[in-house]
Amino acid sequence: MNAPTDIDYARYDHIRPILWTGDALQLLDQRKLPFVVEHVACSSSDEVASAIHALTVRGAPAIGIAAAWGVVLAARTVQADDGAQALQKLEPALQRLNASRPTAVNLAWALARMRRTLAVAGADWQQVLETEAEAIATEDLAANRHMGALGAGLIEAGSGVLTHCNTGSLATAGFGTALGVIRAGMAQDRIARVFAGETRPWLQGARLTVWELQQDGIDATLIADSAASHLMKTGAVQWVIVGADRICANGDTANKIGTYQLAIAARHHGVKFMVVAPSSTVDMDTADGSQIEIEQRDPGELFGVGGSRTVAEGIAAWNPVFDVTPGELIDAIVTERGVILAPTVASMKAAFGD
Ligand code: MRU
DSSP: OOOOSSOOHHHHOOOOSEEEOSSOEEEEOTTTTTTOOOEEEEOSHHHHHHHHHHTSSOSHHHHHHHHHHHHHHHHTTOOOSSHHHHHHHHHHHHHHHHTTOSSOHHHHHHHHHHHHHHHTOOTTHHHHHHHHHHHHHHHHHHHHHHHHHHHHTTSOTTEEEEEOSOOSGGGSSSSOSHHHHHHHHHHTTOEEEEEEEOOTTTTIIIIIIHHHHHHTTOOOEEEOGGGHHHHHHHTOOSEEEEOOSEEETTSOEEEETTHHHHHHHHHHHTOEEEEEOOGGGEETTSOSGGGSOOOBOOGGGGSEETTEEOSOTTOOOOOBOEEEEOGGGOSEEEETTEEEESOOHHHHHHHHOO
């Protein structure tokens, strides 16, 4: 994979959400951003699992990377002659990591990769695990840079874009998926306007995305999620660009709640819809979106803003935090393996096999 040469990564990519210190995992606490920039140290795999569940670290690729480092931490508690023996002892910790969030397939993908590596490792299995976790992170960053160039290539100069949730450096090893395309599109002067939806209820757009872009000197305009259709009607955006938590064999894509309604509104207004995700987000074992487990979180997330309650006591709330956009509403899926236009079962199979 060749990274594009016309992007100054030092300018466009400042933040790292996951730092391995050699004996602990430092996670940039995304619950506290943007006003408190603080790291949480995890020194056990169960601490990593809790951090993933609590959204201290979040975003599909980032939780896969964090889980891989969680396996490295779990390995520190186990004595074994080789990887196969270690795998048996580590399986309960792997399962607890896997259970920390259900929708993003990158978590299960990273753990499966760590399992496969461990199964064939010899006496140096602990070092092998560490090298593998590092490789998962390094490959993610390279994939993001490559996708940035591929996705930006689809955007005509002077375009406006709307993004949802946070898909940037904070959600990945760096640079980001959808936000990587936006960074590359800005660097290449293709994108003239960036809009970001707040992303209720957890406010990934309002708290994370616009702050992250501000670090790069990219002006983004925040909108209420409910302003998206109206924005499209004005003609200010030509592309909606989002990330993904799981892309099925037919192109159906799970992403942050609210993505589906953006895709419907985009099709209605003639706005193009792009999904950007590494191949670790593609799940060819899941035939279509109806089979994806949608995470339900505490309804309490809907009862207030910034810790202040805004809803009367005794109100019920429903809080699914992902939805599924049907493949037929997607104009382009961009992975590091290439661009799939108007995904179908056949084009997904051609790119990713069975
Ligand atoms: O609940 P979150 O914040 O983990 O949800 C994140 C998203 O839905 C992102 O769009 C997705 O994981 C892609 S991140 C590159």
